Amino acid sequence: MAAYGGTFIGRLAFLSKNVISKFLMLTSPANRGVATSMVHRQCVPAEKEEGEESTSDRPKRLDVDAETSIRYMESNAYQGVYGEKPVWFYYRRNFKGSIPPETRKTCIRKGEISTGSPCPICRDExxxxxxxxxxxxxxxxxxxxxxxLATKKTGICQQQHSKLLVEVMKAQDSGYLDKNVPFRVYDYSQYWDETKGKVL
Structure with missing residues (x-):
C-alpha cells in the first residue's frame, strides 16, 4: 500500500512538472511574439469632457428624501415590484439550522451596499x-x-430596525399612527376591603 502510494505521488509530480514546463513554454514572451519593452508604458489618464462628471464626484448611492419616497410608494413602479405585499414578504435569508440568527448590523458601509443580499430596506434606495x-x-x-415586527420575521438589518423604532415612535407622537395603550390591570385589594365591604 505504501509503495503504491509513493509510486502514485511520484507519477503525479512528474506529470505536473511536464504540464508546468509546457505551459511556461507556451506563455513565454518569446513564443508569443510580444516585446516586453512595449508592455511597461505609463498610463496617462484621459481628460474628461466638459459635460462629463468623474466617477469620484458622483455619490455611490442616491440620497432620496421622504417626499420622493412617499411618491414612490404610490407609483406604478412600486406596484409592479411589490404589489400589495409588504416589502419584506418575498425576502428570504439563508442560514444553517431551523432557528434564524439575528440579522446583520448594517448593509451599507461607506455609502455603498457592502453585502451580497442586502435587507429589504437597504436594497431599494x-x-x-x-x-x-x-x-x-x-x-x-x-x-x-x-x-x-421582529427582525427575524422582516429580515431588515439592525441599523434599519433601530431607525424604524425611532420613526414609529415619532409617527405615533405626531399623530400619523395610532398608539395602542396597554390594558392596565389594577390590584383592587389596595382600594377595596372585601371583608368589610367598603373602601379603604
Whole structure:
C-alpha cells in the first residue's frame, strides 16, 4: 500500500512538472511574439469632457428624501415590484439550522451596499423610513398587536430596525399612527376591603 502510494505521488509530480514546463513554454514572451519593452508604458489618464462628471464626484448611492419616497410608494413602479405585499414578504435569508440568527448590523458601509443580499430596506434606495411615510411604516407593524415586527420575521438589518423604532415612535407622537395603550390591570385589594365591604 505504501509503495503504491509513493509510486502514485511520484507519477503525479512528474506529470505536473511536464504540464508546468509546457505551459511556461507556451506563455513565454518569446513564443508569443510580444516585446516586453512595449508592455511597461505609463498610463496617462484621459481628460474628461466638459459635460462629463468623474466617477469620484458622483455619490455611490442616491440620497432620496421622504417626499420622493412617499411618491414612490404610490407609483406604478412600486406596484409592479411589490404589489400589495409588504416589502419584506418575498425576502428570504439563508442560514444553517431551523432557528434564524439575528440579522446583520448594517448593509451599507461607506455609502455603498457592502453585502451580497442586502435587507429589504437597504436594497431599494427609494424606501426611506420617515415618520410621514406611513404606508411603509405600517408594513412593519403587526395588525393584531400593534407592535413592531421582529427582525427575524422582516429580515431588515439592525441599523434599519433601530431607525424604524425611532420613526414609529415619532409617527405615533405626531399623530400619523395610532398608539395602542396597554390594558392596565389594577390590584383592587389596595382600594377595596372585601371583608368589610367598603373602601379603604
Amino acid at each position: 427609494y424606501l426611506v423610513l420617515d415618520q410621514k411615510n406611513v404606508k411603509l411604516l405600517q408594513q412593519f407593524i403587526s395588525p393584531y398587536t400593534g407592535e413592531v
